[in-house]
Amino acid sequence: MNEQKIDQYRRDFFTKATATAATGVIAPGVMLMQVGQAQARPLDQAASNKNRWGLLIDSNKCADGCSDCVKACESENAWGSGSTDEQKSDAGQKAQWIRTVTLKNKLTSKEHQLPMMCQHCEQPPCVDVCPTGASFKRADGIVLVDKHICIGCRYCMMACPYKARSFIHEDLHDQSPDVPRGKGTVESCTLCVHKIDRGDGTTACAEACTHQAILFGDLNDPNSTISIEMKKHATTQIRADLNLNTGVRYRGI
Amino acid sequence: MKPVVHYSAIEGRSLAFWGLLGTFGLFLVLGLGAVWVMEHNGHHVTGMNNQIIWGLPHVFAVFMIIAASGILNVASIASVFGKKMYKPLSRLSALMAIAFLGGGLMVLMLDLGRPDRLVIAATYLNPKSVFAWNILLYPGFFAAVGAYIWFMMERRMNRYTHQIGLFAFVWRLLLTTGTGSIFGFVVARNGYDAAVLAPMFIIMSFGFGLAIYLLSLMATCRWTGRELGDSVVRQLKNLLGVFIAAMFYFVFVFHLTSLYGTENHSFENFILVDGGLFTQLFWIGWVGVGLVLPLAIVYHPSMSKSRAWIGIACAMVIAGGLASMYVIIIGGQAFPMSIFPGFEVSSSFGDGQIASYAPSIWELGLGIGGIALALAMTTFAIKVLPFVPDSLSDELMDPHYTPAKEVEVEAETDAA
Ligand code: SF4
Numbered sequence: 001m002n003e004q005k006i007d008q009y010r011r012d013f014f015t016k017a018t019a020t021a022a023t024g025v026i027a028p029g030v031m032l033m034q035v036g037q038a039q040a041r042p043l044d045q046a047a048s049n050k051n052r053w054g055l056l057i058d059s060n061k062c063a064d065g066c067s068d069c070v071k072a073c074e075s076e077n078a079w080g081s082g083s084t085d086e087q088k089s090d091a092g093q094k095a096q097w098i099r100t101v102t103l104k105n106k107l108t109s110k111e112h113q114l115p116m117m118c119q120h121c122e123q124p125p126c127v128d129v130c131p132t133g134a135s136f137k138r139a140d141g142i143v144l145v146d147k148h149i150c151i152g153c154r155y156c157m158m159a160c161p162y163k164a165r166s167f168i169h170e171d172l173h174d175q176s177p178d179v180p181r182g183k184g185t186v187e188s189c190t191l192c193v194h195k196i197d198r199g200d201g202t203t204a205c206a207e208a209c210t211h212q213a214i215l216f217g218d219l220n221d222p223n224s225t226i227s228i229e230m231k232k233h234a235t236t237q238i239r240a241d242l243n244l245n246t247g248v249r250y251r252g253i
Numbered sequence: 254m255k256p257v258v259h260y261s262a263i264e265g266r267s268l269a270f271w272g273l274l275g276t277f278g279l280f281l282v283l284g285l286g287a288v289w290v291m292e293h294n295g296h297h298v299t300g301m302n303n304q305i306i307w308g309l310p311h312v313f314a315v316f317m318i319i320a321a322s323g324i325l326n327v328a329s330i331a332s333v334f335g336k337k338m339y340k341p342l343s344r345l346s347a348l349m350a351i352a353f354l355g356g357g358l359m360v361l362m363l364d365l366g367r368p369d370r371l372v373i374a375a376t377y378l379n380p381k382s383v384f385a386w387n388i389l390l391y392p393g394f395f396a397a398v399g400a401y402i403w404f405m406m407e408r409r410m411n412r413y414t415h416q417i418g419l420f421a422f423v424w425r426l427l428l429t430t431g432t433g434s435i436f437g438f439v440v441a442r443n444g445y446d447a448a449v450l451a452p453m454f455i456i457m458s459f460g461f462g463l464a465i466y467l468l469s470l471m472a473t474c475r476w477t478g479r480e481l482g483d484s485v486v487r488q489l490k491n492l493l494g495v496f497i498a499a500m501f502y503f504v505f506v507f508h509l510t511s512l513y514g515t516e517n518h519s520f521e522n523f524i525l526v527d528g529g530l531f532t533q534l535f536w537i538g539w540v541g542v543g544l545v546l547p548l549a550i551v552y553h554p555s556m557s558k559s560r561a562w563i564g565i566a567c568a569m570v571i572a573g574g575l576a577s578m579y580v581i582i583i584g585g586q587a588f589p590m591s592i593f594p595g596f597e598v599s600s601s602f603g604d605g606q607i608a609s610y611a612p613s614i615w616e617l618g619l620g621i622g623g624i625a626l627a628l629a630m631t632t633f634a635i636k637v638l639p640f641v642p643d644s645l646s647d648e649l650m651d652p653h654y655t656p657a658k659e660v661e662v663e664a665e666t667d668a669a
Contacts, residue, residue, distance in 0.1 A: 088294070092302035092303060092305075092603065093296070093297050095303075096303070099602040101598055101599070101604050102598065102600065103597070104596060104597040104598070104599075105595070105596060106595060106597055125440065125441065128381045128382065129381075131374055131378065131379055131388060132374055132379060133379040151366065151370045151373055152365045152367045152370075153366070153384065154306045155435070158307065158442070159438070161440070162592060163590060163592070163602065167296065167301075168366070169301075170294065170296075171295060183366070184365070184367040186366070238592060239441075239592065
């Protein structure tokens with residue numbers, strides 16, 4: 001409880017501090033660069049907790065058999081078919097940042113599918129268990145692995161309730177400069193953090209989904225499309241029982 | 254005059270001694286070779302994958318780490334609970350505790366994806382991580398038990414052995430709880446989310462540790478020609494019987510509490526009824542070989558008097574222990590996590606399916622290498638320092654040996 005209060009205090013402090021700094025020093029330039037709900041983040045400025053990036057996934061709209069989001073993620077982040085690497089790893093060893101899961105209702109046999117990836121929890125179990133702090137959450141809610149201090153213990157994979165993480169089982173050579181990966185470390189969906197920081201205002205999967213099943217946005221901004229949609233419709237968190245307050249929400253499960 | 258227990262380093266000049274040390278060394282080198290293959294190629298040469306995240310190395314490592322703290326029990330019985338008979342057994346107990354923790358940690362560390370970053374593990378500690386707590390508990394254990402050995406061997410420090418022994422005892426309980434908690438804190442998986450896991454690990458550590466100790470003690474005395482009286486063997490094997498019974502009880506409670514929650518029924522069904530290899534390992538390995546048979550042997554009227562049978566019972570507890578670790582660690586991962594309760598799920602990432610795992614020779618090599626390291630350390634240490642008593646004969650050890658007068662083991666000296 002106490003810790004939460006301190007966290008809250010810290011959050012408030014940083015919000016105010018960054019807000020003041022932003023208006024005082026760089027606000028004019030930044031304002032001009034605004035793209036939709038997002039803006040490019042200058043390299044010398046830390047991610048801000050004013051934002052909480054997230055996704056709203058509508059599984060009713062997700063088309064059976066479609067895997068456009070998976071393919072887009074592969075090529076954006078250079079894994080799977082988006083890279084010539086991981087040839088020696090078998091199917092169970094290959095990385096998978098996003099996957100489509102088919103759900104079949106046990107009673108009615110009705111089937112539907114949805115994309116699954118890191119749920120970018122507010123209380124991420126992978127961050128709690130990581131011995132080195134390599135698994136961390138950015139101020140804007142994105143959960144990442146720092147590949148430079150990950151020792152490859154895989155405790156975070158054991159702890160993740162969504163099986164969202166993969167371990168790299170061999171040397172890699174064909175990588176994207178925006179997306180560092182490496183043998184012996186763990187990785188998962190980054191919510192296209194490089195695109196967000198660049199100011200693209202969306203993720204590869206959301207961009208690629210022609211069925212509009214994936215909506216990217218700022219959960220902290222009451223006027224963002226994602227917040228408005230979430231106010232209008234009933235949404236769910238996967239494994240809501242664990243109280244992780246996920247950044248990825250679903251409709252129609 | 255009271256009889257005095259003398260300790261001396263073993264001679265260790267025979268061909269058999271060097272042959273034994275050489276064999277352990279060979280397995281250690283083979284284990285390190287396996288590590289080289291794994292780290293050079295990456296983990297794709299192992300049977301581990303993104304579903305079975307922790308494989309055979311963890312089975313060995315966790316087994317050895319909890320056994321290490323159990324081995325120390327023999328010393329704790331003497332120093333903490335004041336049982337004089339166990340005092341001459343303490344030095345070897347402390348030594349082997351350090352050796353097995355060392356072997357277990359070697360396996361754990363060398364299975365990391367980036368063992369070259371060990372320094373990072375020691376310098377960037379995340380205070381919330383149970384794993385990080387363990388990283389602090391291990392060196393503390395080495396230090397406490399190391400000091401304990403020193404206090405026992407150095408006459409000036411003898412009078413503090415009780416205090417340091419108590420400290421080491423508390424530390425070992427923390428260590429086993431910490432190891433058990435690594436799994437207990439994984440709330441997402443049906444097989445691990447149980448408060449009973451940590452105490453169960455403590456009881457298991459008692460059993461595994463004593464089995465390893467008793468087997469090693471009998472082998473050491475036999476191979477060095479030192480007398481080992483029946484009274485010591487009888488006491489230790491009776492204690493082993495108690496520990497096996499306690500382990501039995503905990504396995505029972507563990508599965509009963511699991512069965513109590515409806516959400517765990519399918520997991521329990523998997524382990525107990527239709528989990529294939531896991532079910533076999535549970536019933537035949539863990540329960541049959543690890544509990545029922547050794548329990549029968551140590552309480553059998555005639556078998557329990559035979560050292561060969563007692564040795565076999567110890568080996569069974571060890572084998573059953575490895576099987577239990579396999580069931581807990583691998584079985585707990587093989588069973589699909591329930592991400593979408595109420596649905597049948599399928600995907601390209603193994604959702605809804607029992608994960609398959611075929612351990613590779615490299616993982617086995619690493620695990621055996623860890624055991625070899627522990628045994629080599631022990632064998633070498635008893636040659637250079639006085640760990641083993643010259644004699645553990647009934648005359649020295651059994652207070653009732655000469656019923657007419659009370660014989661006590663009080664003073665201890667080292668052979669010059
Ligand atoms: S694998 Fe890396 S990120 Fe995951 S818990 Fe271990 S050190 Fe942390």
